[in-house]
Amino acid sequence: MTALGFLYPGHSAEDDYQRIEQLLGSDIRLDLVHTDIGEGAHRVDTLLEMGSPDRLAAGVQELRLSGAEAVVWASTSGSFVYGWEGAHEQVRALARVAGLPASSTSFAFVHAVRELGVRKVAIGATYPADVAELFAEFLRAAGIEVTAVHGAGVVTAAEAGEWSSEELTSLAREADDTDAEALLLPDTALHTASHIETLEKHLTKPVLTANQVSVWEALRLTTRKVNAPSLGTLFTREPPIQA
Template structure:
């Protein structure tokens, strides 16, 4: 059994993780601890408070007691708002507090882009334009070329959590660009786990979403690679050809 530990802010789309756990198989457990969201606002000052060391450390002991083998801060905006270096320090502090390998959803996106072998991406963000721009800056710092960026101007995670399939597909289609090799949809408050393969078929290219890459990153930290095509190209391993 591989146990994955996630720190998730508030309550919006946490049921995505239950769905992902079911799709991964019986030997993987996704343990989720809710952190204090504070003020629910996609505003830089509020997001930096939400991702503070004290708030993340508060949930670490529960994950340790659950037997988690890795821990991921399951929040995109609450990590990239610190910038590339600041986000590194955030996960270093988390790793020290947990005594476990640690990461965040922001770094998960960078690592997932590399995993699927692309470089140029389009981003469909639920955030206001200034916050979305910070995510694009973070990706560029990680060596990812952002060829298109679409913002939605949504202020609260609570509102994002009410979005369904129609809004998700509209955002991804609006974000897509002919030069993009993949489309990225950040925000762990957005329900996406049930729709990744359909999105990829609709757009004709890989799609990376926040909750999907978060679990993949937690698995990566434990050196697990899982074949789960129901979660899209990121989880689809090419068969080994015997020569």
């Protein structure tokens, strides 16, 4: 049994992890500890507070007691808002406190894009435009070309968590760009686990979503690879050969 630990902000789409655990269909357990999100607004000041060291450290002991072999800060906006260097320090601090390999959803997207071997991506974010652009800047710092950024202007995670599958599909279609080789949907408050395969068929390209890549990243940290077609191209494709 491989136990994977996640620090998940609040209560919005945590049932995605139950669904993903079922779809993995293997000896893998996903353990979630919910962190305090404060106001829960998609604003830079509240996002910085949400991802602060004290808030993350508060949930680490529970994950360690659960037997987690790696920990992922399952928040995209609560990590990329710190910028490329700041997000690295956030993960390093988390690893020190946890005594475990650690990462965040923002880095999960970077690693997943590299795994797919694509260079150009489009972003479909629930966030306001200014926060969505910060994610684009984070990806550019990783050497990824962002061809289009779409921000839906959702103010809180709670609102994103109530989105229907129709609203999710509409976001994906509006955000998709013909030059993009993959579409990224970065909000962990958005329910996506049951819809990735359908979205990829509609768009005819890989779709990476926040909770999907968070789980994939935790598996990567524990050197596990699982084939799960219902979770999209990321969970079926062999890694590209690196030069």
